[in-house]
Amino acid sequence: MRPQLFICCLISSDALAQSLKHSLQRGSFEGALSGQYSLTQFAVETEFLSFIEREKQLDCLILQDTAKLLATLGHLRERAIFLPTVILDSVTPSSVQDSPILAEADLSDLAALYHTAVLRTSVDQLHQIDQTIDRAIDQFLTLSLSCPLPEQDSTPGSLAALTTHTSLVAQQKRLSDKLKERLGYLGVYYKRNPQNFLRHLSSSERKELIQQLKEDYREIVLNYFAREDNLNERIDNFVNVAFFADISVSTIVEMHMELMDEFSKQLQLEGRSDDILLDYRLTLIDAIAHLCEMYRRSIPRES
Structure with a gap:
């Protein structure tokens, strides 16, 4: 069997979590990265972060857009955990805490805090979540020194910056090797975006x-x-x-x-x-x- 793509989610809304699960199950058969997904979902940030620190084979994160989103991304960065990431807009917000905080903003805040390969999608686009995951992984693999990670709390050449870069390169290599095994050389390598030429x-x-x-x-x-x-x-x-x-x-x-x-x-x-x-x-x-x-x-x- 071809290796699965391991997706980890932090979603506080039960309804949204179920909708995502259903869409991913369907996408397992229709997605561009054909094959099954392995999905792990959390509603509590501490449990989510603890799992990610233990699990070294994750391929993509899906995070609900809540008031805690930026803090969560900050915690990931502090731990030098960099992964392809999709931000999922909430369903009808039931509280201030669950309301989207970046609905009117672009991705600049997320890029400045985490990395520039973060994508956003909405609930009404869940039927295309597999394609969004593909694009998030594609962009993540092109992250490099030409479009560096932010260095808010470090200077170039510092230990923090080196740790950040080393972690990114290691994750890119692991994910790239996995995709090559999964798709052969017709996968991410052949799907270069001409706009980046x-x-x-x-x-x-x-x-x-x-x-x-x-x-x-x-x-x-x-x-x-x-x-x-x-x-x-x-x-x-x-x-x-x-x-x-x-x-x-x-x-x-x-x-x-x-x-x-x-x-x-x-x-x-x-x-x-x-x-x-x-x-x-x-x-x-x-x-x-x-x-x-x-x-x-x-x-x-x-x-």
Whole structure:
């Protein structure tokens, strides 16, 4: 059997919880990620958080939009627990506590507090909840240093920021591996969103993405021969961003050559030989090999 997608919910409304359960059972047969869901539901936040800390194989969260929503997301962030998340608007609110607090707002508050791959849906869209879960997972897997998690209480390079990033990368890898096992290479890799392609971004967005990729690649080069523990994660993250933005191999080669030229000029100013830079061809080969493999896997297999 293909692995199930494990969904954990925090929903205080019994009626809403039952409606969601019914929709997911139906979506198990109709959803784009065909197969059954495994659903665990909670009405109390403390029980929900305790379960999530113990359970390491969750794939998506569904949270009811209540007055406690932002606090719940804050608690998840404090624990460095990052998962694809769907916010579900309440049914007819029966109390102030159960009324939606973000009904008139966009997702900026949620993105600033938790991450930018949080999606919202309404009760009348429950029949499409499986598709919403697909999109939440899809967006979560594209989270990267080019669209970083918020760093409200930490500065770049701090232990808190490193913990946050490491937790995100680990969860992305686990979920990506699970989807590949579930769907083969025709799953999330083949469902890239063309709107995120470099050529479709605005001029300022293209400039920002390329600059971030250059900075990421510089860090990889500087640490490549140190073989630090998270080097492979750095390379995977760099390649993931390049793949989902449909960056060409030639663009990566150009980044490498520009960086080597910069290093060469610095070494010449210091009166040192730049022969050592030839060794960094290995870095380029490593990055290109990863990227080419992802593009290869994105090609539909012949039936």
